[in-house]
Amino acid sequence: MENSVGESSTTAAVTSIYHGLPLLTTRLVSSNNTNNNNNNTQNKMSLVINGDSHTQAHLGQVITHYLASLQPHKQRFLGYPTNEEFNYEALAPLLHLHLNNAGDPFHGSSFTLNSTSFEVSVLDWFAHLWDIQKSEYWGYVTTGGTEGNLHGLLLGREQFPDGILYASQDSHYSVFKIARMYRMQCIKVASLISGEIDCRDLKALLLANKHKPAIINLNIGTTMKGAVDDIDLVIKTLHETGFSRDRFYIHCDGALFGIMLPFLKEAASKISFKKAIGSITISGHKFLGCPIPCGVVITRLEHMKALSRDVVEVIASRDATVTGSRSGHAPIFLWYSLQKKGIIGIEKEVERCIMNARYLRDQLGSAGIGAMLNELSCTVVFERPLDDEFVSRWSLACNGNIAHVVVMQHVTLSMLDSFVSEFLQNRVIWFRDGLRKPLCIANDVGAIHCTCPLHISIKLLDI
């Protein structure tokens, strides 16, 4: 590296705010004292930033310890819809650059270290997947599902400033947060036992609020039960209640299934821009797999134009996205994943996830544990384990009396076997004193899927 002007000058403009501060001295000492402790403690303690400069070798050690500490979690990572099976080794050289796709990916930008050409390729792929012509769509690679919802719902609100947002109670938590952020009136719609939006309730609510346009959030599928809202039925309901196409906007939150469903022949409700929807978003780190959270949002060009026409001079682009600086790496990861898998690879992975989910449901069933799996879903819902340690050990996601496993690409049959076997062993322990019993999940997934003592006895009576 070249010398700077005046770097070693005695008139340097710089001084330290840190030298001699007692707090940092204390931290430094406690960090040094940990050298003889076990790995875990050392690892934890040495994360403190004490102001010293550390060598790459030392820091590399910390990272190695950290990675080792994550391995057990990775081997039993069942509760979240993130694909942990990928290999982006070929992309490691990209770590040497900050890439930034600030602005509109279709507009170009004066931030020349960008990857918008990769981004547009990825967007084209999704536009094609969801049946919208290149000349008619707009979109971008987001930081994740929440930003996709932020963008889609903003498009809806800008089209209908006094519109009411309808979202089923099974919608992702971000939807209700966004309603608050955007100061939108939001009405929660009931869900069916499957998790799907209840169109009878939606109908009643629409009729009661006919005077205001409707902005509807649909789930493809829901966070907890993996249920897919029926787009056709929702549109039919809108028409039946007198909402013409110019008085509603539908945003599809397709976090996980938005990319899986198009590959399933049996999918009842196809996701398609040939239907009267305004936007679709998916998370890139879910099915496709990506080290960092990211996502894709696709909308009709006409909606985006209503949102932003102005060029921001400093980036020589349009400020059409929610976040300004956007990752240049994320689109390359997505591009790489799509190119590596190919259509056949994606099909196979979708099939494997769904088949393995059915396997888990059946194994739980055979073991006498009630479980629900929506058709064409890879999210298996069952009674919440009573022990938090067990929940954490398998990284399960819980809600009330239920827990779920999302069977993603990294979830193998032997992981599922181990999980069921361990679950059974633990249940024996939890329930052996007779004081605790399996939780009732009839209200969550229906009595038919519940194996709590009450519903077991009812079933026995029926026989």
Place this chain on the structure above:
Amino acid sequence: MENSVGESSTTAAVTSIYHGLPLLTTRLVSSNNTNNNNNNTQNKMSLVINGDSHTQAHLGQVITHYLASLQPHKQRFLGYPTNEEFNYEALAPLLHLHLNNAGDPFHGSSFTLNSTSFEVSVLDWFAHLWDIQKSEYWGYVTTGGTEGNLHGLLLGREQFPDGILYASQDSHYSVFKIARMYRMQCIKVASLISGEIDCRDLKALLLANKHKPAIINLNIGTTMKGAVDDIDLVIKTLHETGFSRDRFYIHCDGALFGIMLPFLKEAASKISFKKAIGSITISGHKFLGCPIPCGVVITRLEHMKALSRDVVEVIASRDATVTGSRSGHAPIFLWYSLQKKGIIGIEKEVERCIMNARYLRDQLGSAGIGAMLNELSCTVVFERPLDDEFVSRWSLACNGNIAHVVVMQHVTLSMLDSFVSEFLQNRVIWFRDGLRKPLCIANDVGAIHCTCPLHISIKLLDI
């Protein structure tokens, strides 16, 4: 990898939506046809995702071409405040994992593949930098400056639902976008010629709107001119106009200088939570350097509590952030950068950037090109080059009649020498026919810094 149940079953639930689609066949052909073209075309063409599965070797080649195509830009990357000088090789193994810090970093989460321990270390460091006790602050690692502004301004709005947002006209474009998103009344305040907020104008506006609380966005410093708003003077203005502390909220957008300024002895207006400010945000990919955009927001714990108390069960954490799923990698990059540099390293880098910026200003001045550099800034503002190709070649950021160079760590003296020399050569060409003249930048940076024909002649008359 283990076989799945029924993967090769003839009753597989999966079919392809792609097989035989003409559009994809066309794409495939055009992709294949590019093999004999030059690298650029090949690179561009092969980005199309045609549905085939590609080998790692093939994809690696595309990435290599892409990286090579970026090198010339990197060698002349002058216009943006991103540090392109870093080495995160030691972190390459992290690419094998999706890490996710969904939720509140201080609350824990059932998403076990997280890096919240790194995140909290980074936050602690910034809290200390900005004088706020561990027990009194809250914060998180964001996706970048815009999310930091989204969060800080939301805190302000939730505290004062009918508050008016005041932001100088030199504020980042995201601030005005956010006002629209949040449905906040927003008043643009005039700026001084330096780019700093004009407190006389602010005073008049506050007096005219005394009935409503004030939410103020301050810039540390501004996007285009690197000007630092005077926090003390703004607070004084608020007091003078009768705004007691319980009727205003100040958010500091410290994108680039929020981390640099504390290391400068001469900094007139220290950024500190000892003053009546509510939140500070910086971008992580700017001074510290990070492959992906990221940032830090720090606020007072009391403000965050007002925003979110609810635990979201599915992640077993609080939904206290704007985005839901958050990068687990970004905090590790920031942690690594802070640990590697140490305090002394940061001081040296701050000094070098500022000294080199002064060098550029002086070189431009000696060459007869008017340029402005705010004190304690590394952003040099000058006349906009007349040729877009030159602007793009040096990745300059422009606005109206001005352009700027932001002297970051990767900007060497020889880069600056080449830039000035090439600028001079080009000016000779642009102006040689006498039809075009250097743009007047007196309105942007003051007549004293302008070398347009008019202001040159006035200066000559004065002599």
